[in-house]
Amino acid sequence: MRDEAVVNMADVTVTDAAANIRAYLRENMTAFKDVELHDEDNIFERGFFTSLFAMQLLHYVESTFDVEVPDDYIMLQNFSSVRRLADMVADLRRSAGE
Amino acid sequence: MKMVKCVVWDLDDTLWHGTLSAGDDLVLRDGVVDLVKTLDARGILQSVASKNNHDDAMRKLAELGLVEYFLYPQVNWNSKSSSVTAIREKLNIGIDTIMFVDDQPFERDEVAFAHPDVETVDSALLDALLSSPRLSPKVVTADASRRRLMYLEDQARHEAEVDYQGAADEFLRGLGMIFSISRAKDDDLLRLEELTERTNQLNSTGIQYSYEQLDQLRHSPDHDLWVCELTDRYGSYGKIGMALVEKQDDRWTINLLLMSCRTVSKGVGTVLLSFLLKQAADRGKRLFARFRRTDRNRQMLVTYQLANFRVVSEEGSDYLYENDLAFRQEYPEYIKVEIDA
Numbered sequence: 001m002r003d004e005a006v007v008n009m010a011d012v013t014v015t016d017a018a019a020n021i022r023a024y025l026r027e028n029m030t031a032f033k034d035v036e037l038h039d040e041d042n043i044f045e046r047g048f049f050t051s052l053f054a055m056q057l058l059h060y061v062e063s064t065f066d067v068e069v070p071d072d073y074i075m076l077q078n079f080s081s082v083r084r085l086a087d088m089v090a091d092l093r094r095s096a097g098e
Numbered sequence: 099m100k101m102v103k104c105v106v107w108d109l110d111d112t113l114w115h116g117t118l119s120a121g122d123d124l125v126l127r128d129g130v131v132d133l134v135k136t137l138d139a140r141g142i143l144q145s146v147a148s149k150n151n152h153d154d155a156m157r158k159l160a161e162l163g164l165v166e167y168f169l170y171p172q173v174n175w176n177s178k179s180s181s182v183t184a185i186r187e188k189l190n191i192g193i194d195t196i197m198f199v200d201d202q203p204f205e206r207d208e209v210a211f212a213h214p215d216v217e218t219v220d221s222a223l224l225d226a227l228l229s230s231p232r233l234s235p236k237v238v239t240a241d242a243s244r245r246r247l248m249y250l251e252d253q254a255r256h257e258a259e260v261d262y263q264g265a266a267d268e269f270l271r272g273l274g275m276i277f278s279i280s281r282a283k284d285d286d287l288l289r290l291e292e293l294t295e296r297t298n299q300l301n302s303t304g305i306q307y308s309y310e311q312l313d314q315l316r317h318s319p320d321h322d323l324w325v326c327e328l329t330d331r332y333g334s335y336g337k338i339g340m341a342l343v344e345k346q347d348d349r350w351t352i353n354l355l356l357m358s359c360r361t362v363s364k365g366v367g368t369v370l371l372s373f374l375l376k377q378a379a380d381r382g383k384r385l386f387a388r389f390r391r392t393d394r395n396r397q398m399l400v401t402y403q404l405a406n407f408r409v410v411s412e413e414g415s416d417y418l419y420e421n422d423l424a425f426r427q428e429y430p431e432y433i434k435v436e437i438d439a
Contacts, residue, residue: 049427053365055400058400074400074404075403
């Protein structure tokens, strides 16, 4: 029972994080403004991702979720969709909490 | 020794004799106009940190014909260290490239306490200022002598950006940016040497190259030396980036990639990298890149790693990346890319 509760907590975090990140992307990237943005969509294929925007997104993620993203987490795979970003946040929060 | 990029001036009893708010008859310090103009011609930026009424001080500077020489002047009643911080942020330069001039020991100490890396100068010693090696660049490139104007253009851009309500990329679209990439020519080399010395944030290795080295590399059949220029409807940013690629049979290695910090907010670093990826892929080469991690070049790391460069070996803070060329990002539609290969 206890294990299950922990898993659920983590799920809530991922969902919350995903909603937050989705809202941020829609607000800051024209390509996502008035269109559907699913959590699994590849955001690199849908909008031009400058290093500047990546930095802004990184700052947003770090300050909103109070995590530090280490260098080896900064890779295309972790940034390619809302879902991947949210998973990364949950992962970092979990290891920070340990 | 780091070259000074910006001199921050106090006004009362430094730039001029007398106290503005006391209603004194203000007289410019002897030779100070020449000093300001000489620094400007050397490509060194200048600003103001003064405790005064903002509008009065600006009116006086305009009257004296000096107002245009000072970027982002901070005239307020806050601490001078906070004014220095504000200037640093606006100019986006390292704190250790700022020099602060004030007649009052208290103000110099306050700034030095908050910013140990800022060199403070007593205005009684201004006569010696121009011979300071930190203020004497070996050469002044065309880009350097236009530097203040380019920052003024930046200021105009920035104001337009602040007024703009909407997504950042939408604003960028309205700038009409043209990014041109060409092989380095003779008259680019001084500027490239300067870029390798001045650029810290968007710099992949921080390795400095001399004019002679660059000249050799430019002629070497085993190297490509690329230079980039950016213009938009506000003017030209000048030569703002470079890449050095070493070519060995089927292996290409990007030994250096850098972009001037003035272009950080334009996202153009990604464009140059996209160009190199395309070149390598079209010629069927493997593409590597050298990277040296510092505490200031995280954005360059992000640029590489989100362009799908992966670490294949590392030694301390030196990484070797490889890109498998499977993922390629096209140029953004809001930048017109012109290539002269």
